[in-house]
Amino acid sequence: MTGATMVHALNQALGDAMAADPAVHLLGEDIGTLGGVFRVTDGLAGRFGGDRVTDTPVAESGILGMAVGMAMYGLRPVVEMQFDAFAYPAFEQLASHVAKMRNRTRGALPMPITIRIPYGGGIGGVEHHSDSSEAYYAHTPGLLVVAPATVADAYGLLRAAIEADDPVVFLEPKVLYWAKGQWDPAAPVPPLGRAAVRRRGTSASLVTYGPMLPVCLAAADSARQSGWDLEVVELRSLVPFDDETVAESVRRTGRAVVVHEASGFAGFGAEVAARIGERCFHYLEAPVLRVTGFDVPYPPPLLEHHHRPGVERILAAVARLQWESEWREPAR
Template identity: 75%
Template sequence: MSTASHPSPTPTLGGAAARHTSAARTASMAQALNSALRDSLREDPTVHVLGEDVGALGGVFRITDGLTAEFGADRCLDTPLAEAGILGTAIGMAMYGLRPVVEMQFDAFAYPALEQLFSHVAKMRNRTAGRLPLPITVRIPYGGGIGGVEHHSDASEAYYTSTPGLHVVTPGTVADAYGLLRASIASDDPVVFLEPKRLYWGKAEFDPAAPVEPIGRAVLRRTGTSAVLITYGPSLPVCLEAAEAAQAEGWDLAVLDLRTLVPFDDETVTRVVRSIGRAVVVHEASGFGGTGAEIAARVTERCFHHLAAPVLRVTGFDIPYPPPMLEHHHLPGVDRILDAVARLQWED
């Protein structure tokens, strides 16, 4: 993996990229994340995991499975049930030179910690003129599609992307889950690491030793000439499915996986959109004031004369996350994406 190319002025305590001898294997995203935590804990004694139920239980999604058994409770700590306290404690640990990895149990359960995140984690480097960087990774399972009851399915990325000082990373593949989490833990900047919980159990072949693109780079998952679907995290498989289905309509759709929302890869996005001329942004979070609005604006500002149609957005509705029996109406699906593609002014 290529964490070494991630901006880092000083040698990080997390060390360089992992070069593991373990061969390629089939794993779920949950297992890949578990491997990333395990390898980080093994290689860097300053890495500490803390959160609710991360110990004997291994986390409600089993992402920390076996870590306390292998590294002890000091390295993988079951905390009291208080998210602001967890993150606030992690801040103090980072001030003393440790590299905490915090698990928030669910997206909406992270909200009590937002003050610590916004007022301290995001700002501490800036507040201290670079003297007190906080290399903290905040892992948050996010998004819907798993039949969760209320408060268990929020796509909350816009809160984080609109807070300067945070990096916001969200993998859409098993390989990225491993590689980007390793890079996030090794980063000297705080990272909000958003894990698409509906992709936790999907399996793929991946090799921990194989490099992935660094934080801050978008990757073209599928080439195409008609239009590009710009997406990330939980919506990536939906977009790939839509691109497959679009062939029957005669459209050759590209799919661009952002992987990192902050820093945003303007360069790759601009290059791809200019070469294709039509773009749809897809995410499951609400549209108003959402990440897609920012992306559509940036693309329009930079690619106006290359666009054959306005940049469209396919997002969740501007509603509180619905009850599980209704969530499929809210989440962008293949049909809604193809409807948007159809509206890209093909006749002109």
């Protein structure tokens, strides 16, 4: 086992993937000499050379377009988008080519491209540095969307994303970059599309991913005081979606709250809530609720804590799960 921060785990995953497969090439802005603005690629240019860890001009669409051409020639590009909102110029390449090329060419041109995007807020970033853009990607057929929340998964899921023959949008929760944990480089590369139950509970299921996992775990700890024993399910992968694990949990607890940092309206939580409703209707004691960021542009640093869901807002939602329908007396 190796222990350090999520940034270190991602760095080792990239290095190990490059050592394992000469087709893996990194492209991005400031990823070479500087090692990336978050240092995720630190030392890799020195170790593998500028031909495999390439600083590019500031041109996100062009970078991803280049990755398409490199994949056509048999390479396995890993693109770093410097920040969530800086990935938007590349959206046309992503939606029109990365996501569609395999289908368009009946499998002749697979796109084994990993697009790493540091995403979400909570780090005091000024405007355009804190967006949660997962819904755009999850809505686009042909893409896989992966969002680790633990240090171990940052290593394992990034290895899995790079090995996948499908394009993967890999969303790295910035607020957890400096979280500490352990990972096992010798462990088998995990499959994509498996959720994990991070905390066992019986009263209700919190379903979440990415930067909201620690907040949900804290909420579950707090909830004990109110007599609720909350289960926490972490998706890990938005596409593929693990209906089985989510539905199994909600059928057991009978209640669910979906928690994400992104705005709620037409957000990924709506998909999660709908899928739970479709599969667990007869097991539900209350409607599935969502706790999300507000439907406003991401706030400036001094206001962001009002926007990001916290323990209080999650517990308020749990309190609204129609406990009065329970046979037992509600907790006072």
